[in-house]
Amino acid sequence: MTLKELHLLNYKNIADAHLHFADRLNGLVGLNGQGKTNILDAIYLLSFTKSAFSAQDRDCIRHGEQMAMVQGVYEKDGEPLTVSCGLKQGGKKQFRRGDKHYQRLSDHIGLLPLVLISPQDIGIVLDGSEVRRKFIDGTVSQYDPAYLPALNSYSQLLQQRNALLKQLAENETGAAAFEDVLSVYEQQMQPLAQKIYEARRLFVNRFAPFFTDTYTILSAGSEEVCITYQSQLAERSLPEAWEQTRRRDLILGWTSVGCHKDDLLFTIGGYAVKQVASQGQIKTCLLALRLAQALFLSDRTKQPPLLLLDDIFDRLDSRRVKRLIEMVSSERIELPTAQVVLNTPFSQIFLTDTDRHHILRYDEAFAAMKTFVVSEGTVTEDN
Ligand SMILES: Nc1ncnc2c1ncn2[C@@H]1O[C@H](COP(=O)(O)OP(=O)(O)O)[C@@H](O)[C@H]1O
Ligand SMILES: [Mg+2]
Numbered sequence: 001m002t003l004k005e006l007h008l009l010n011y012k013n014i015a016d017a018h019l020h021f022a023d024r025l026n027g028l029v030g031l032n033g034q035g036k037t038n039i040l041d042a043i044y045l046l047s048f049t050k051s052a053f054s055a056q057d058r059d060c061i062r063h064g065e066q067m068a069m070v071q072g073v074y075e076k077d078g079e080p081l082t083v084s085c086g087l088k089q090g091g092k093k094q095f096r097r098g099d100k101h102y103q104r105l106s107d108h109i110g111l112l113p114l115v116l117i118s119p120q121d122i123g124i125v126l127d128g129s130e131v132r133r134k135f136i137d138g139t140v141s142q143y144d145p146a147y148l149p150a151l152n153s154y155s156q157l158l159q160q161r162n163a164l165l166k167q168l169a170e171n172e173t174g175a176a177a178f179e180d181v182l183s184v185y186e187q188q189m190q191p192l193a194q195k196i197y198e199a200r201r202l203f204v205n206r207f208a209p210f211f212t213d214t215y216t217i218l219s220a221g222s223e224e225v226c227i228t229y230q231s232q233l234a235e236r237s238l239p240e241a242w243e244q245t246r247r248r249d250l251i252l253g254w255t256s257v258g259c260h261k262d263d264l265l266f267t268i269g270g271y272a273v274k275q276v277a278s279q280g281q282i283k284t285c286l287l288a289l290r291l292a293q294a295l296f297l298s299d300r301t302k303q304p305p306l307l308l309l310d311d312i313f314d315r316l317d318s319r320r321v322k323r324l325i326e327m328v329s330s331e332r333i334e335l336p337t338a339q340v341v342l343n344t345p346f347s348q349i350f351l352t353d354t355d356r357h358h359i360l361r362y363d364e365a366f367a368a369m370k371t372f373v374v375s376e377g378t379v380t381e382d383n
């Protein structure tokens with residue numbers, strides 16, 4: 001799958017752009033704050049139906065404008081495919097594949113697999129568990145079509161259960177009468193939680209060796225990293241857990257046990273990365289995590305994902321950058337622990353940098369490369 005063309009109209013600070021991309025490597029060059037990341041974000045939006053960075057669609061519309069448009073022309077399985085997204089102030093988002101509107105936006109996820117590596121990723125190691133669940137969800141949903149609907153239903157029911165618990169916590173006298181309603185929510189949530197737990201467990205089991213192998217390649221084997229899935233549901237089933245925690249939940253006013261509490265643990269040499277790793281090791285860990293995500297999806301879906309690398313070069317030492325470029329440009333990658341061999345797992349790459357010389361250095365590694373200069377929201381192809 002390749003992104004051939006991108007049309008942007010009023011997307012963040014890009015007023016109007018019409019870009020024709022190279023099949024292998026595309027570099028976006030410009031000073032800080034010019035719109036490079038915004039272009040990657042528009043590509044991300046076409047895969048995930050929403051921005052990677054802005055929680056509200058309206059923040060993606062160029063200030064002072066009423067609407068924004070993002071359109072991508074892809075080549076997928078040898079056929080052209082147009083995907084577009086229209087955003088309107090105060091209006092509903094219009095997302096189309098060809099000329100068809102989607103009934104449910106979640107049906108689109110997975111059609112155009114994509115992995116974004118951005119400076120914000122640091123949160124995966126340092127922030128709370130929500131970001132790590134988002135990482136799992138963002139990967140599993142790209143190959144398992146049943147996953148996102150289950151997750152969305154679970155989250156909705158969880159919100160309802162929490163709202164009721166909160167109400168009951170504030171007004172204790174009526175609690176007994178509502179226990180039946182609580183158990184109705186629980187009965188509906190149980191099979192969904194089980195499905196989510198199983199999908200996450202299988203994913204992490206299969207993914208862990210991809211991560212270890214990728215880290216080994218990037219660090220030339222100098223450290224051993226590991227990733228493990230942590231879930232309350234590993235020890236007991238949800239009905240069992242809720243039986244024990246319902247009284248506590250009624251006092252707390254929210255649901256304290258469930259797959260919304262799952263987490264991932266990263267270790268290096270047997271210790272938690274968060275506690276012991278150096279800045280450089282954390283960066284390598286994140287890079288390995290995302291590249292492994294791309295390799296995993298490539299293997300799983302037999303469709304190499306688009307790879308977006310946002311400002312990664314200024315944060316890594318030159319040897320690691322060299323290994324990274326060798327890895328993403330290579331036609332064959334062998335992962336010994338995962339026991340897979342992948343052919344051209346990174347097919348099309350988009351990268352940003354403030355220094356065009358950084359990007360031009362990699363010219364020889366890729367057969368087809370284009371650079372674009374981004375300045376104050378205007379994009380021009382560099383010849
Ligand atoms: N909705 C918007 N309308 C206009 N400008 C925006 C909007 N959202 C973000 N921007 C601007 O985009 C610029 C940041 O662009 P970005 O792509 O992050 O830059 P960089 O080239 O450093 O990656 C900032 O100047 C910001 O003010
Ligand atoms: Mg940027």
